[in-house]
Amino acid sequence: MAAFFCFINLSAQISPGDLTKAHSKYEGMSNCTKCHELGKAVSNNKCLTCHKEIAALISKERGFHVSPEARSKDCFSCHSEHHGRNFQIVRFDEKSFDHNKTGFKLIGKHNQAECAKCHKADFITDKELKSRKGTYLGLEQTCLSCHEDFHKGKLGSECSSCHGNDSFKPAVNFDHNRTKFKLTGSHQKVECEKCHRIEETKEGKFQRFTGLNFNSCESCHNDIHNGAFGKSCTDCHSTESFKKILNIDKFDHGKTKFPLLGKHTNLDCKKCHSGGIASKPEFEKCANCHEDYHKGQFSTINLIRDCSECHVVENFTPSLFSITEHNNSQFKLTGGHLATPCESCHLLEGIWNFRVQSDNCARCHKNVHGDQISEAYLGKNRCENCHDTDLWSSVTFDHNKTKFSLFGRHNQIQCSSCHIKETFSGKKLHLFKNLSSECESCHSDIHKSQFAIDGKTDCLKCHGFNDWKPEKFDHSKTKFSLAGAHEKVPCSECHKIVEVSGEKYRQFRREDIRCIVCHS
Amino acid sequence: MNKITHRIYISGFLLISLFTTVILVYYGYSYYSLPIEERFFHPLYELLKPSGLLGHGFGIIGSIFMLLGVSIYMIRKRYKKIFRLGKLKHWLEFHIFLCSLGPILVLFHTSFKFGGLVSVSFWSMVAVVLSGVIGRFIYIQIPRTIQGNELTIDDLMRQNTSINDQLRTEYAIQSSTLSKLDDAGKFGSISRQGHLHKLFFLFEDKWSNYLLLNKLRFELKATGVEGKDLKILLKIIKTKLVLQRRIVLLSSMKELFRYWHVAHLPFAIIMLIIMLIHVGVSITFGYTWIF
Numbered sequence: 001m002a003a004f005f006c007f008i009n010l011s012a013q014i015s016p017g018d019l020t021k022a023h024s025k026y027e028g029m030s031n032c033t034k035c036h037e038l039g040k041a042v043s044n045n046k047c048l049t050c051h052k053e054i055a056a057l058i059s060k061e062r063g064f065h066v067s068p069e070a071r072s073k074d075c076f077s078c079h080s081e082h083h084g085r086n087f088q089i090v091r092f093d094e095k096s097f098d099h100n101k102t103g104f105k106l107i108g109k110h111n112q113a114e115c116a117k118c119h120k121a122d123f124i125t126d127k128e129l130k131s132r133k134g135t136y137l138g139l140e141q142t143c144l145s146c147h148e149d150f151h152k153g154k155l156g157s158e159c160s161s162c163h164g165n166d167s168f169k170p171a172v173n174f175d176h177n178r179t180k181f182k183l184t185g186s187h188q189k190v191e192c193e194k195c196h197r198i199e200e201t202k203e204g205k206f207q208r209f210t211g212l213n214f215n216s217c218e219s220c221h222n223d224i225h226n227g228a229f230g231k232s233c234t235d236c237h238s239t240e241s242f243k244k245i246l247n248i249d250k251f252d253h254g255k256t257k258f259p260l261l262g263k264h265t266n267l268d269c270k271k272c273h274s275g276g277i278a279s280k281p282e283f284e285k286c287a288n289c290h291e292d293y294h295k296g297q298f299s300t301i302n303l304i305r306d307c308s309e310c311h312v313v314e315n316f317t318p319s320l321f322s323i324t325e326h327n328n329s330q331f332k333l334t335g336g337h338l339a340t341p342c343e344s345c346h347l348l349e350g351i352w353n354f355r356v357q358s359d360n361c362a363r364c365h366k367n368v369h370g371d372q373i374s375e376a377y378l379g380k381n382r383c384e385n386c387h388d389t390d391l392w393s394s395v396t397f398d399h400n401k402t403k404f405s406l407f408g409r410h411n412q413i414q415c416s417s418c419h420i421k422e423t424f425s426g427k428k429l430h431l432f433k434n435l436s437s438e439c440e441s442c443h444s445d446i447h448k449s450q451f452a453i454d455g456k457t458d459c460l461k462c463h464g465f466n467d468w469k470p471e472k473f474d475h476s477k478t479k480f481s482l483a484g485a486h487e488k489v490p491c492s493e494c495h496k497i498v499e500v501s502g503e504k505y506r507q508f509r510r511e512d513i514r515c516i517v518c519h520s
Numbered sequence: 521m522n523k524i525t526h527r528i529y530i531s532g533f534l535l536i537s538l539f540t541t542v543i544l545v546y547y548g549y550s551y552y553s554l555p556i557e558e559r560f561f562h563p564l565y566e567l568l569k570p571s572g573l574l575g576h577g578f579g580i581i582g583s584i585f586m587l588l589g590v591s592i593y594m595i596r597k598r599y600k601k602i603f604r605l606g607k608l609k610h611w612l613e614f615h616i617f618l619c620s621l622g623p624i625l626v627l628f629h630t631s632f633k634f635g636g637l638v639s640v641s642f643w644s645m646v647a648v649v650l651s652g653v654i655g656r657f658i659y660i661q662i663p664r665t666i667q668g669n670e671l672t673i674d675d676l677m678r679q680n681t682s683i684n685d686q687l688r689t690e691y692a693i694q695s696s697t698l699s700k701l702d703d704a705g706k707f708g709s710i711s712r713q714g715h716l717h718k719l720f721f722l723f724e725d726k727w728s729n730y731l732l733l734n735k736l737r738f739e740l741k742a743t744g745v746e747g748k749d750l751k752i753l754l755k756i757i758k759t760k761l762v763l764q765r766r767i768v769l770l771s772s773m774k775e776l777f778r779y780w781h782v783a784h785l786p787f788a789i790i791m792l793i794i795m796l797i798h799v800g801v802s803i804t805f806g807y808t809w810i811f
Contacts, residue, residue, distance in 0.1 A: 016638070017635055018635075040806045083556050
């Protein structure tokens with residue numbers, strides 16, 4: 001028995017049980033008074049002598065141990081000992097623990113976070129506590145002790161002055177109006193990142209909230225006017241809307257790329273800026289604003305590119321389109337067309353038409369010839385085959401192309417002499433196609449068919465084309481050949497005017513050629 | 521104290537011990553059955569922990585019971601002035617009661633956590649209790665007077681002769697039957713055997729006597745002895761058989777009982793010393809229960 005006691009380590013035998021792992025180094029009788037105070041069981045002072053971190057918190061009136069629940073208790077009432085190595089001297093249910101008792105109320109997202117999200121070594125600054133596994137001590141209550149400073153120290157450490165506990169974004173406590181740049185108008189609707197841009201820095205992404213040149217609109221907005229209106233955007237724009245223009249009456253349109261000239265000067269802005277005063281209507285072409293009066297007649301013609309080539313801002317009419325321009329078209333103006341008013345050709349039935357078929361004279365001109373000109377000569381209303389634009393009467397037709405070549409006096413007379421005949425009613429009939437080449441179709445037979453053979457008189461037997469003289473007539477080829485004095489006698493001496501049936505004519509055909517007929 | 525009063529006396533002790541045990545087990549089972557590491561978090565921890573109101577009380581009351589049980593028995597046994605104060609047997613039973621209930625309370629004081637120096641005290645206490653049970657067994661093998669004084673071998677021989685006469689004269693036991701009983705008391709060389717052997721013999725003889733009594737029961741019935749007479753006769757025969765065995769074992773049992781004291785007392789002293797240390801340390805560290 002004595003030997004039994006000899007081998008017992010007496011120093012360890014008065015302990016009522018093993019200490020926890022954390023306190024295991026204090027096993028042994030010599031260490032009893034490290035925790036126990038003689039005659040006073042376990043005193044809190046002994047505990048706090050070692051647990052300086054708790055003592056420090058208590059002295060600062062911080063942490064769970066100064067809560068009413070904990071303050072009234074002895075340390076050992078929660079943190080008992082001598083229950084074995086594996087005893088959990090600190091044990092609490094994370095789910096049921098009322099964190100509010102620690103002095104740090106869990107609000108918003110903090111309520112949903114796992115304990116270990118905050119209570120981890122990364123957030124503990126104290127070296128000794130940092131090395132403690134699973135400790136809930138060592139955290140500060142400042143946001144930045146756990147949260148990364150998104151603003152890289154630029155906005156101080158009072159995160160809660162802007163951010164709530166439910167989410168980092170939006171910064172519900174932040175009132176932009178407390179800043180030097182009050183948000184008004186559309187600025188209130190703009191995403192923060194639009195002005196407070198996220199930049200890539202060496203340390204990662206950084207959103208700038210300070211150092212912004214908010215006095216200048218250009219620090220955030222692009223000057224779409226490229227400086228044309230100066231730097232004072234607010235002279236014309238408000239934060240309500242970029243498109244809502246201030247002091248519109250004072251706006252100098254001349255600074256734009258489209259200075260207002262002519263009729264544009266007096267126009268109501270909305271006439272062009274129908275999408276709002278700040279809308280940017282296309283202005284390169286007049287048709288951007290103006291209805292195409294000509295209904296697209298010029299849109300496919302390369303020659304005409306814009307209204308302004310013909311029209312000016314002072315007035316729609318007169319047009320700048322001159323003869324020179326017209327002559328650049330397919331239909332060059334010549335002759336009488338030069339003096340012809342535009343509307344004569346282009347205003348048809350009250351509608352301006354500039355897409356005129358230029359090779360059809362009949363579109364403008366009436367074909368006075370009716371159907372008398374055969375297609376062989378007229379073509380498809382190709383009046384120019386005979387006429388030119390200088391003068392209607394100036395006909396350049398080569399009559400020799402017809403079956404009736406013009407000789408002698410026929411070359412000198414008016415076309416109308418042969419081709420136009422006036423009816424009794426005064427109506428002029430054009431005769432071309434059906435005009436006979438017989439002389440009698442134009443000329444009257446003053447000889448009253450005296451020379452007709454089988455009812456037809458061939459004038460050309462006696463007459464030429466130069467004059468009416470019967471130059472071809474040879475009296476010697478008649479039954480009465482002239483000889484002697486007869487050659488000197490005027491024709492009228494022998495060929496007297498006779499009246500037969502009321503018609504008078506000179507009688508050349510004489511059946512009775514006896515001398516007595518003329519000579520008494 | 522008559523027989524019925526003694527039975528109530530004994531039953532009272534037994535019931536109190538059992539009732540106390542059952543109540544404490546029933547009340548504290550959920551706590552005591554927990555692993556040591558979990559008990560702190562049990563609602564009854566503050567009450568049932570060794571330094572708790574109840575747990576500490578169990579230890580103090582149990583210790584007082586044991587100290588009281590030992591001291592009053594020792595005083596009663598050793599001081600001749602109070603020899604007439606009740607039968608020693610009853611004091612022994614009271615000693616056994618207090619020294620049984622005391623350890624039960626101390627057991628619950630430990631909350632079944634055995635470790636450290638105080639565990640030596642505890643196991644010493646267990647040893648004292650167990651040795652007490654053995655001692656009680658040896659004790660009853662040594663016939664005594666009503667006042668508890670040991671009888672001599674001659675006293676026993678005279679008792680045996682007296683029983684023989686009683687059987688012969690009052691119950692007319694046949695001499696052949698009486699011879700059988702006498703033969704059962706001739707144990708040959710057992711008196712020269714060692715103590716351990718004698719202990720085995722004791723149990724073996726108990727069994728032999730049991731078989732013999734059954735056999736005699738049938739034989740006596742066959743001779744017409746029945747009812748109460750048979751019961752009384754068998755009791756006398758049993759007394760004779762036990763007496764014969766005790767005569768043979770008397771010297772050995774007395775010797776064993778002396779040895780038993782050597783074991784029982786030191787364990788008690790060890791228990792006491794360490795208990796005092798334990799109490800002293802507890803008080804030193806401020807665990808004073810309700811005081």
